Amino acid sequence: MSNKFTLPAEEASRLRVLSVGGNLTVKGWEKPEIHLRVEEDESPLRQEADAILVESSGDMLLRMPYDFSLEVLRADGDVLLKNIQGDSHLHEIHGSLRARDLGALQAENLNGDFSGRRIHGDVHLRHVAGSAHARDVDGQFAADVVGGDLRLKEISGGVSAKCGGDAMLTLAPVPWQAYHIEAGGDLLCRFVEDASARLHLESVSGEIRLRLAETSQDLNEGEHDLVLGENEEAPPVHLSAGGVLTVRQWTETPLPPAGMPEDITRQVEEQVLAQLDMVEAQLDAHLSTLGARLSGDPLPEHVRERIERRLEAARERVQRRMQAAQHRHRLRRHRRAVEPVSEDERLMILQMLQAGTITAEQADKLLAALEGNPQ
Incomplete structure (x- = not known):
């Protein structure tokens, strides 16, 4: 069971999260106070000079003034940041990071994926073990190392990025x-x-x-x-x-010329993801007013977060299926390109078999490998 704590923040300008044992959610709001929800029985909030410090052994939900800057030293789970105008700096995140409506963002080490939308400042990711997706960045985007796929769209500044997987970019x-x-x-x-x-x-x-x-x-x-x-x-x-x-x-032109299956797969992926982007934008607008229309109260945060997570999961499933389709096409294309085994190669294998250099089983495997169908 979580407990709620509040601390006035009129004389502070930044929030430092020292350690979180589980998931972390930080959202900005207009009130000049820190609102905290954790499992601890006593408030872990304290102030030092112009900084509010906090840590927890479990999950943490924070509300802070939207013009505060944020620093997170360590989080053992996933992190969600939203509605923060000040700069955000994250050091060690052992899960994934989702960022929405932020100022400048810097992240040192992410063991999961990165997803960023509506970032009003530069983005610098030093190391992302998973995939990185960013859209609507009003600044430069830099990713030193991304272990998985990279997807960028609507980046107003320069781009410097390196990923181990596939990359899909839209540049102006x-x-x-x-x-x-x-x-x-x-x-x-x-x-x-x-x-x-x-x-x-x-x-x-x-x-x-x-x-x-x-x-x-x-x-x-x-x-x-x-x-x-x-x-x-x-x-x-x-x-x-x-x-x-x-x-x-x-x-x-909605689709590339016929006879180009892999290009068509890419085009379909772009169209599906674009539709998901449109649905997400519309959904975000509806969720902002749904609670007020139904009961006069804002829609609970945990409901919004659950819907956002399911939409993000749908996006990832689309990308995985499209990538699998591209991979299957490349394999088929490679197999068609393999030249048939020549009579000289067949004769050489037969001579090796008769000389006892290889066994019958090894001969079958060698022939299959030359035909492009390794056993």
């Missing part, structure tokens, strides 16, 4: 910024129709695909330079992928 480059993105897997970058950029493209697998307004090309080369637009001050954009690198320019 501005002249005074720079863009450098590396993905260990596939990388899809979509540019707005009037974008200007000096592109340097790299693909370790040697697969670069251009789906531009006036041309569509598949390039079997590791590097390619390209200029979009006619602006002489176009910013540099460096894109690097371990797998397929696709550059797409926004057009009104």
Whole structure:
């Protein structure tokens, strides 16, 4: 059972969360006080100079003045931050981080995923073990290391990011910024129709695909330079992928040309995720007023959080299924590309079998491997 505590905060300007043994939720509000809900019997809140300090061995729910800055030293569970105008700095988070309607954000180590929306300042993620999704960032975005997938949209400033999985980006480059993105897997970058950029493209697998307004090309080369637009001050954009690198320019065409299953899969994924974004925005607006319409009271926070978590889970399921479909297509494409076993290779295997160099079982496995169907 949780207990509630309140501390006046008129003479403070920042909140320091020293340690949380479970999940942490911090939300800003207009009241000049700290509201805390924890399992402890006595209040863990205390003030030192202009800072409010707090820690708990279990879950923690905090309300603080929205113009406060926030520092979290350690949280052993998931973290949710919302409606905070001041800067937020997180050090060790052993779960995932969800950020909504924040000022500038810096996170050192996240053992889970990152999801950020409506960030009014720069975002800097040093290490994210899982995936990172960010949208509507009014500033620069930097992610030194992301272990999983990366998805960025509506970033007003420059981007510097490196991920181990796939990357999906929507960029509108501005002249005074720079863009450098590396993905260990596939990388899809979509540019707005009037974008200007000096592109340097790299693909370790040697697969670069251009789906531009006036041309569509598949390039079997590791590097390619390209200029979009006619602006002489176009910013540099460096894109690097371990797998397929696709550059797409926004057009009104709903789907790419036929005969391109993987591109179609990507397009369907973008459309589904865009619809989820629209649903989430509409849902957030409805939830803000639903409680008042029904009972005159705001909708309880735990109800809002449960709905938001389920919507986020739906988004992740869509991405996993789309990625699985892309993976299956790549496997089928690879198997079709394997050349049939030649008569010389069959004769060599037969001679090795007759000489006793290999067994019959080993001969079958070797033949299957050459045919592209390892046992």
